[in-house]
Amino acid sequence: NLVLCSKGIPQTLAAFGLEGFLDGAGCKLVFYLHRVARGVSLSTTCLLGGFQAIKLCPSISRWMELQIRSPKCIVFCCFLCWALHLVVHSYIVRYITGPVNSKNKSMDKIYLYCSSPVPGRLVFSVMAVIFLFMDGMCLALMVWTSGSMVLVLHRHKQRVQHIRSCSLSPRTSHETRATHTILSLVSMFVSFHALAAILSYWITQIQNPSHWLRSISALVASGFPT
Numbered sequence: 342n343l344v345l346c347s348k349g350i351p352q353t354l355a356a357f358g359l360e361g362f363l364d365g366a367g368c369k370l371v372f373y374l375h376r377v378a379r380g381v382s383l384s385t386t387c388l389l390g391g392f393q394a395i396k397l398c399p400s401i402s403r404w405m406e407l408q409i410r411s412p413k414c415i416v417f418c419c420f421l422c423w424a425l426h427l428v429v430h431s432y433i434v435r436y437i438t439g440p441v442n443s444k445n446k447s448m449d450k451i452y453l454y455c456s457s458p459v460p461g462r463l464v465f466s467v468m469a470v471i472f473l474f475m476d477g478m479c480l481a482l483m484v485w486t487s488g489s490m491v492l493v494l495h496r497h498k499q500r501v502q503h504i505r506s507c508s509l510s511p512r513t514s515h516e517t518r519a520t521h522t523i524l525s526l527v528s529m530f531v532s533f534h535a536l537a538a539i540l541s542y543w544i545t546q547i548q549n550p551s552h553w554l555r556s557i558s559a560l561v562a563s564g565f566p567t
Contacts, residue, residue, distance in 0.1 A: 343378035344566045347371050352559045355454040365438065368455035373433045380426035380475070382566060386530065387479040388418055390486035397493045429471065465545070476538060480531055487527040491520050533565040 351371055354362055363371065392415065437457045498516040540558040544550045 342566075343374060344382055345563055347375040347378060348559060349563055351454050352556070356556060360454070363454055369434050369437050372437045372455065373430060376430040376433055377423075377426045379562070380430065381422050383476065383479045383534065384422040384426070385419060387483050387486075388415075388422070390483050390490075390527075394486035394489045397490050429475075432468070469542070473538075476534065480534060483527060483530060487523050490523055494520050494523075530565055533561060537562040537564075 348371075351363065437455055494516040498514055537558065540554070540561055544554060544558055547554075
């Protein structure tokens with residue numbers, strides 16, 4: 342909800358031609374909230390997949406399973422996600438300068454309703470590596486945990502196959518339905534985030550990206566949260 346509100350509402354207002362509805366503090370707050378919310382959303386979804394995989398996989402030790410199931414552990418992990426992204430994205434307070442400056446468009450990157458100075462090559466490279474590593478690690482963990490759950494479900498289905506073969510019911514098994522759900526969710530998750538990352542990088546490489554490119558990027562970025 343925070344991802345959709347912090348990005349969708351200003352983007353919609355700007356798309357309808359409303360200008361100057363955010364001052365400098367408003368631009369910093371909106372961009373900061375969006376980046377933090379996006380990062381927390383990605384991290385907590387990855388954590389959810391990890392907790393589910395640990396509960397399903399029998400190879401995990403009983404001690405670790407009890408520890409992970411503890412509400413304190415889950416709350417602590419979510420708190421770490423928030424703290425990490427609140428710190429990592431603090432650069433936005435300095436990076437985003439304020440509303441679009443019509444007198445100095447050649448020196449700024451324009452984001453429909455806000456602007457920022459063009460970052461130096463070193464700063465951009467460092468930020469790109471940090472965010473690429475964080476997003477890539479979360480997506481890789483998401484794919485790995487989903488694959489582990491699908492494998493466990495497939496093995497369980499094979500074990501009980503002979504029991505179900507005696508049943509006359511043609512219904513799809515619970516394992517098959519769960520597998521389809523997991524695969525469809527992780528496919529949408531990875532596809533939306535990968536495409537959004539590619540479009541975001543493309544926009545940063547263009548001095549003044551077109552209105553359509555920015556709108557498509559915002560639409561794709563809001564796809565999975567929706």
